[in-house]
Amino acid sequence: MTDLRDSFFSSAPTLKARAPGRIEFIGNHTDYNGGEVLGAAIDRYVTAELALREDQRIRLMSSLSERVVDLSMDAVEPQSGEDSWANYPLGVFTVLRNSGIEFERGFEIYFDSDLPLGAGLSSSAAIELATLEALCAQAGVELERSQRVLLAQKAENDFVGVPCGMLDQAVSCFGNPDQLVHIDCAQVRFASVPMPSGYHFWIFNSQEKHSLVDSLYAERNRECKAALAALQGEYPQWKQLVDASPEVIETLLADQPALRRRAQHVVNEHRRVQECLKALAAGDMDRVGELLYASHDSSRDLFENSTPALDGLVDSLRGQPGVCGARLTGGGFGGAAMALTTAAFKNDHAQAIVDQYRNNRPAAPEPAVIHVQTGEGSGVLLR
Ligand code: ADP
Numbered sequence: 001m002t003d004l005r006d007s008f009f010s011s012a013p014t015l016k017a018r019a020p021g022r023i024e025f026i027g028n029h030t031d032y033n034g035g036e037v038l039g040a041a042i043d044r045y046v047t048a049e050l051a052l053r054e055d056q057r058i059r060l061m062s063s064l065s066e067r068v069v070d071l072s073m074d075a076v077e078p079q080s081g082e083d084s085w086a087n088y089p090l091g092v093f094t095v096l097r098n099s100g101i102e103f104e105r106g107f108e109i110y111f112d113s114d115l116p117l118g119a120g121l122s123s124s125a126a127i128e129l130a131t132l133e134a135l136c137a138q139a140g141v142e143l144e145r146s147q148r149v150l151l152a153q154k155a156e157n158d159f160v161g162v163p164c165g166m167l168d169q170a171v172s173c174f175g176n177p178d179q180l181v182h183i184d185c186a187q188v189r190f191a192s193v194p195m196p197s198g199y200h201f202w203i204f205n206s207q208e209k210h211s212l213v214d215s216l217y218a219e220r221n222r223e224c225k226a227a228l229a230a231l232q233g234e235y236p237q238w239k240q241l242v243d244a245s246p247e248v249i250e251t252l253l254a255d256q257p258a259l260r261r262r263a264q265h266v267v268n269e270h271r272r273v274q275e276c277l278k279a280l281a282a283g284d285m286d287r288v289g290e291l292l293y294a295s296h297d298s299s300r301d302l303f304e305n306s307t308p309a310l311d312g313l314v315d316s317l318r319g320q321p322g323v324c325g326a327r328l329t330g331g332g333f334g335g336a337a338m339a340l341t342t343a344a345f346k347n348d349h350a351q352a353i354v355d356q357y358r359n360n361r362p363a364a365p366e367p368a369v370i371h372v373q374t375g376e377g378s379g380v381l382l383r
Pocket residue numbers: 046062063064084085086088111112113116117118119120121122123124125127330
């Protein structure tokens with residue numbers, strides 16, 4: 001217990017909820033294009049401790065900042081500058097309230113986390129779901145998991161203003177130890193897929209993030225919509241970009257090379273997810289690894305959301321003993337690469353990857369390495 005936390009609470013917290021970060025296993029930018037994705041919750045979490053107040057104020061604090069965000073429940077506005085992190089929990093509160101859940105009394109929430117921010121491990125979905133679990137438990141409301149996902153996504157879309165798909169929230173909510181989460185974003189269906197035993201995840205956080213990451217993400221989202229609109233001119237039956245055929249993309253978008261590459265990435269990536277499911281079911285981990293590398297190469301060449309740092313990390317991992325496959329994980333434009341490994345891959349091997357990377361890019365920040373296992377989906381820990 002930290003002093004900051006203790007002095008923050010006006011009364012002892014009455015419940016604690018948490019939500020995990022996630023790995024995007026495969027399925028890059030497929031979610032908002034109506035495609036499929038495979039992700040894994042990891043054993044790194046955001047926790048939210050909540051105390052009720054006698055008045056109508058909302059007070060929020062994170063272990064990552066010394067400032068308290070304090071505002072009236074009835075005048076919740078997006079925050080800016082140093083307090084902008086609070087938009088994630090405030091967005092969740094606003095979305096829950098707009099959905100008809102009543103909050104009579106104000107509350108205080110203290111957040112703690114062992115998840116790196118902005119590394120592509122989706123700390124944003126974790127803080128949203130930790131907040132959502134705490135507020136719903138406090139209000140005595142039990143929502144279906146799929147509803148929790150859509151409400152948390154809505155908070156990020158509408159209040160924070162990031163046009164993300166549902167991948168991050170779905171994996172944080174539906175994750176289970178030793179399972180991957182399979183999401184069919186068109187049908188809004190979620191399923192657990194067993195993760196073959198004996199495999200591990202290593203995250204190599206490049207510690208680099210494109211300064212325009214949010215606007216680049218939004219630009220890719222717009223490009224995908226523009227590609228779909230152009231294809232629908234001839235094929236109105238295609239409702240989502242993943243419905244398009246690779247051959248038609250090739251010809252119809254020949255004069256718009258950027259849109260053609262974005263569409264090719266999304267359509268091929270969607271198919272790679274389906275192939276990966278089959279390979280996992282067959283226990284063919286060599287094939288799974290090939291698909292992970294192919295996904296990375298497609299991000300690099302077609303979707304252009306990789307970076308020299310992520311390419312360097314994946315190239316250093318390629319073909320190393322114990323490494324099945326590697327790729328960037330998450331939206332891209334910086335953040336982390338992940339490797340799927342056997343137990344033979346140890347700390348020394350991870351350090352050798354970092355050393356090799358640093359030899360090739362001496363001016364780059366030192367990547368942070370995290371060894372993670374699959375984790376547990378969001379929920380209440382203590383009442
Ligand atoms: P990612 O989701 O990949 O980590 P994002 O940029 O989507 O990256 O979200 C990161 C943002 O989420 C942080 O900049 C911060 O505003 C917010 N956030 C996440 N976890 C916490 C936390 N524990 N405390 C405060 N803010 C957090």
